[in-house]
Amino acid sequence: MTDNINYIDRIPNNVDLGRDRVLQRALEHWQPAYMGWWYDMGPTESHNYDVYLRTAVSVDPEGWAQFDYVKMPEYRWGIFLVPPTADRQVNFGVNKGQAAWQEVPGEYRSSLRRLIVTQGDTEPASVEQQRMLGMSCPSLYDLRNIFQVNVEEGRHLWAMVYLLHRYFGRDGREEAESLLERRSGDVDNPRILGAFNEPTPDWLAFFMFTFFTDRDGKYQLSSLAESGFDPLARTCRFMLTEEAHHMFVGETGVGRIVQRTAELMAEQKLEDPDSVRAFGVIDLQTMQRYLNFHYSVTLDLFGSDISSNAASFYTNGLKGRFEETRVKDDHVLSDTTYDVHEVAHGQIVAKGVPALTALNERLRDDYIREVQSGVERWNRIIAKTGVAFRLALPHKGFHREIGNFAGHHITPDGRVVSESEWNDQAHEWLPSQADYSYVQSLMAGRVVEPGKFANWIAPPRAGINNQPLNFEYVRFN
């Protein structure tokens, strides 16, 4: 195991794959199936493009990436774990203080497999959701960015499949095959989690998705990076370095759309959405509705507010809290409580429950804090133009299908209302078919002239890897 990645083998890796012939053969058998999936479900019509991509060359924090033109099917997908930490221990739960496990403890086998499969399933799902977007890109810069996100999600699938093959025997190999068989949005064989079966029909949805939903990925990976099962912890640590770029794409993408609209509103003294749309840009109200949608479906990904599964994952040392080792408490949580919210007699009320059972809700709250500061950064872009409009996160009970709020009708400002009242106003809160049609009408074709950007989005502040904005980030051949 070294920091540097072996690119001589058919499967790039830093886990000395060549020493385990059986495993290597199993993965070499899975590889063509993966390529078949990429050709079918990867970005449409993209297979012959030369894309200015970064490829991992080392897992050490300095200089892990190398930039060059790559045809995506030739991207060096592989298996990269951060190096082991000497004497690492299980840092929480009843096994706290044991040496971290290098093999799967028999009694936790099915729980760990389930955690890995659930995480792994999201990775190809997002590639499937985004596969048509290259046809309507707002610039070569943005096209390159979505392709970078896509190949890295493909690699995250590799990361989880490595764990399944290496540590879970025949069951693991079967799960690895199923990961290539489910399809986002498929009626008969959908992806496991709800948000990963929603369409990502346009670039505003893509940027919202990478801001909100990839960030759920960050929080899930962060808590798996605390796992007592050391190979899982190490592979998640490396995935997190890639995830940061996906969230950057989302935050700056939405920020640039916000900027373009707000600047135009200030310049032309526009207020109502129709007059904004007349200039061919996306009104801030529509952006708020997209935000409400992506935020609420992403909150559901954290699971039920009260969860005995989450409690046992924690107690057994399989999945920690966000930044577990930095939290100052006993890391066992048997005597503490945590507030969750529920609807009682038409009101939202807080209720203290055993902290162990509320770990999903706690992770969701950690996530909400980080998302809130991103929304504030968007609001600063608007404020700079003098336009009086603020984006806001809706109440966390808004539009929820999982947990204590499921089945209730909660407005963005946190009022419990009747179903009919909710239905009357839902079009003000969530994107309507007309909103989607309008946004898609702006994205009828792709913008591919180097240095050009679609009318509805501002250029970014800087290019990729210090290249100029008019760099040819993608060559179509």
Ligand SMILES: [Fe+2]
């Ligand atoms: Fe990912």
Ligand SMILES: [Fe+2]
């Ligand atoms: Fe991601």
